[in-house]
Amino acid sequence: MRSRPSSFRFALLGLASVITLAAAAFPADAANKVLKIGFVGVTSGPAAAWGTSNVRSMQTLADWWNSTGGVKIGDDTYDIDVVTFDDQKDPKRAIAGMEKMAQEGIHYVVGPNVDDGAAAVRPVAEKSGIIYFPYAFPKELYTKPAANAVLGMVANYQSGPAIYKYLKENKGVKTIAFVAANESDPLSQRDGGVAAAKALGLDVVADKDTYQNDTRDFTPVLTPIVKLNPDLLVLSGVAPANAPLLIRSARELGYKGLISTETAQDAKVLEEGAGELANGFISVGGASTPEIRSKSMDEFIDRYTKKFGEYNDESNTKIYALQYIVDTLKADPKAIDSIDEFKKTMDSFSAPNPYLKDSSATLHYVGTTSFGQKRQLAVPLVVNEYEDGKFKTLFIANVD
Amino acid sequence: MEQVIANGLYLGAQYALIALGLTLIFALMNVLNFAHGQMYVLGGFVTYEVYGLLHWPFVVALVASALTLAVLGALIERFLFRTVIKRSEREESTMLLAAGVAYFLDAAILLLFGEKQRGVHKILNGVFIWDNLILPWDRILVAGLAILFIVAFILMMQFTKPGRAMRALAQDRVAAQLMGVPVAFYGLIGFALGAMLAGLVGGLLVTITGVNSGIGGPISIKAFMMVMIGGAGVVGGAIAGGFILGMLESVGLTVLHAYGDITYLAIFVALMIFLAIRPNGLMGKPWG
Numbered sequence: 001m002r003s004r005p006s007s008f009r010f011a012l013l014g015l016a017s018v019i020t021l022a023a024a025a026f027p028a029d030a031a032n033k034v035l036k037i038g039f040v041g042v043t044s045g046p047a048a049a050w051g052t053s054n055v056r057s058m059q060t061l062a063d064w065w066n067s068t069g070g071v072k073i074g075d076d077t078y079d080i081d082v083v084t085f086d087d088q089k090d091p092k093r094a095i096a097g098m099e100k101m102a103q104e105g106i107h108y109v110v111g112p113n114v115d116d117g118a119a120a121v122r123p124v125a126e127k128s129g130i131i132y133f134p135y136a137f138p139k140e141l142y143t144k145p146a147a148n149a150v151l152g153m154v155a156n157y158q159s160g161p162a163i164y165k166y167l168k169e170n171k172g173v174k175t176i177a178f179v180a181a182n183e184s185d186p187l188s189q190r191d192g193g194v195a196a197a198k199a200l201g202l203d204v205v206a207d208k209d210t211y212q213n214d215t216r217d218f219t220p221v222l223t224p225i226v227k228l229n230p231d232l233l234v235l236s237g238v239a240p241a242n243a244p245l246l247i248r249s250a251r252e253l254g255y256k257g258l259i260s261t262e263t264a265q266d267a268k269v270l271e272e273g274a275g276e277l278a279n280g281f282i283s284v285g286g287a288s289t290p291e292i293r294s295k296s297m298d299e300f301i302d303r304y305t306k307k308f309g310e311y312n313d314e315s316n317t318k319i320y321a322l323q324y325i326v327d328t329l330k331a332d333p334k335a336i337d338s339i340d341e342f343k344k345t346m347d348s349f350s351a352p353n354p355y356l357k358d359s360s361a362t363l364h365y366v367g368t369t370s371f372g373q374k375r376q377l378a379v380p381l382v383v384n385e386y387e388d389g390k391f392k393t394l395f396i397a398n399v400d
Numbered sequence: 401m402e403q404v405i406a407n408g409l410y411l412g413a414q415y416a417l418i419a420l421g422l423t424l425i426f427a428l429m430n431v432l433n434f435a436h437g438q439m440y441v442l443g444g445f446v447t448y449e450v451y452g453l454l455h456w457p458f459v460v461a462l463v464a465s466a467l468t469l470a471v472l473g474a475l476i477e478r479f480l481f482r483t484v485i486k487r488s489e490r491e492e493s494t495m496l497l498a499a500g501v502a503y504f505l506d507a508a509i510l511l512l513f514g515e516k517q518r519g520v521h522k523i524l525n526g527v528f529i530w531d532n533l534i535l536p537w538d539r540i541l542v543a544g545l546a547i548l549f550i551v552a553f554i555l556m557m558q559f560t561k562p563g564r565a566m567r568a569l570a571q572d573r574v575a576a577q578l579m580g581v582p583v584a585f586y587g588l589i590g591f592a593l594g595a596m597l598a599g600l601v602g603g604l605l606v607t608i609t610g611v612n613s614g615i616g617g618p619i620s621i622k623a624f625m626m627v628m629i630g631g632a633g634v635v636g637g638a639i640a641g642g643f644i645l646g647m648l649e650s651v652g653l654t655v656l657h658a659y660g661d662i663t664y665l666a667i668f669v670a671l672m673i674f675l676a677i678r679p680n681g682l683m684g685k686p687w688g
Contacts, residue, residue, distance in 0.1 A: 045614040048515035182661035210661035214618030216609040220407045220653040241517035241612045252527060252536045273519035273610045
């Protein structure tokens with residue numbers, strides 16, 4: 001004789017079986033597919049700010065998309081999974097990171113953040129079928145026969161001439177001095193800047209002054225340069241951690257001229273480190289200022305701040321790489337498994353830029369002028385001037 | 401030239417204070433504290449939090465930095481170094497432990513305080529100008545405080561009971577123990593004092609140079625250079641090493657600036673030649 005508790009247990013088992021079968025019969029409704037996008041860059045040590053703003057931008061954007069149902073590419077909907085690797089600014093580790101991405105079957109990787117890392121990963125990326133988006137400027141990464149690297153930002157040899165020309169025409173700059181950290185990126189940026197300044201007819205009064213990247217007090221470094229009293233002091237490739245210290249030392253030594261850089265900076269860091277001494281400092285930013293950014297960018301900033309406690313102004317540039325990858329895949333879903341498809345699509349790709357107020361602004365690949373092929377993200381070239389804790393837009397330009 | 405000398409003296413004062421804590425720990429425990437730079441960084445962040453964010457008085461922030469690092473140093477000595485020294489017969493075990501502590505602190509500081517450069521508003525505004533010499537008042541104050549702390553430290557080591565005990569410990573650990581000095585206790589006090597000095601100088605310099613989570617390693621390397629110049633384990637040597645390095649940097653960056661970044665190359669070459677001639681540095685060990 002079957003007892004009541006036994007009947008109840010059978011009923012429960014039956015219900016559980018029905019639910020399990022239903023779940024197995026309709027898996028697509030239960031979860032999206034997963035699209036892995038990689039990041040290989042520096043998130044520890046003195047340059048951690050560069051890579052961290054990359055990773056956090058990617059994670060914020062991925063979380064945003066995932067929480068609103070995922071991204072639809074072709075017939076499928078995907079959740080974005082950001083796979084990260086800290087290369088500690090070491091090319092050997094960058095190679096290991098790119099190999100890890102290849103092992104995980106990832107085809108699209110953001111990073112590395114510096115020149116030698118980006119150059120080091122090239123063979124792995126080309127062998128493994130990976131398109132990567134470095135924040136490094138050597139032209140050979142983007143010119144043929146290289147084909148797998150896509151520059152993620154505006155290069156110094158693109159922004160430098162625009163800034164110097166503007167300052168020459170609008171602020172009467174005639175003499176210019178350069179100071180750079182004794183590392184490959186800043187030195188190559190300095191050399192590019194010197195060439196651009198000379199081409200514009202500016203008098204370069206100092207182009208050999210360098211400093212160790214771990215310098216904490218820049219007064220001895222800047223003493224001889226300030227004595228030359230240039231109209232413009234360029235901090236070539238300066239890291240966000242060093243910019244306020246250099247500005248502060250220069251101003252305290254009595255320097256009254258203009259100071260600029262071609263790298264992106266953070267307003268909060270400038271405010272804390274140099275205060276009002278940083279007023280008038282000119283740097284490159286992304287779609288950063290309230291005058292030009294859209295509501296989507298405002299929401300991104302809000303989500304980023306909620307997730308990580310504090311926003312990083314560099315992320316206005318770093319947000320673009322993941323957006324470009326996903327939008328290009330949307331334009332050509334076959335590119336999910338084929339980077340050749342991706343490369344083909346890059347030539348004709350165009351999509352609305354969600355981060356600019358201007359509704360006619362588009363996401364598209366550029367670089368023909370600098371590299372002879374479209375291997376650069378069209379990020380707006382926004383030149384900012386720091387004023388009392390905020391950046392205000394000085395002018396906006398486009399690459400190509 | 402006045403500016404170059406003033407820059408050198410200012411750099412020397414802060415370098416000497418950084419090197420003091422490192423040489424003290426080495427003298428007392430024969431430990432090369434690779435985590436000294438990370439302790440400096442932590443001290444800087446404590447001052448940033450207390451003075452920069454909470455807006456409490458700067459003096460309170462400095463005391464907070466010093467106390468935090470003193471407690472951390474005491475805990476590290478009591479539970480890590482003392483245990484390893486007791487159990488291991490190989491001296492390099494303590495070096496490995498120090499490197500491990502440095503990596504741990506690096507990661508912990510990055511997690512706790514983030515990746516950004518942090519700074520606080522100037523503690524004094526204005527610039528002192530005399531002929532060709534330009535010196536901001538806050539740098540003069542910081543250099544003065546650094547010299548004051550160095551003098552206070554020397555007086556403490558010279559004329560107080562703990563100071564005498566620590567000097568005895570540094571000269572001959574066994575003899576000090578036989579004379580009734582509680583070596584374990586003063587080892588702990590010495591390590592805490594060394595860490596406290598790192599925290600103090602970190603807090604002091606955050607007003608000038610700011611702080612970020614990645615500078616611990618480079619600070620340690622510079623501190624080791626100063627100690628090598630002056631002589632490991634010698635207070636006077638650390639002070640001399642700090643001032644010599646500060647002056648070399650200032651002169652080199654002015655005289656050699658037209659040739660690119662060869663100042664440190666020249667300093668390292670000079671250091672190698674110097675150590676080949678005087679491997680114990682200027683004053684050697686032990687101090688007394």
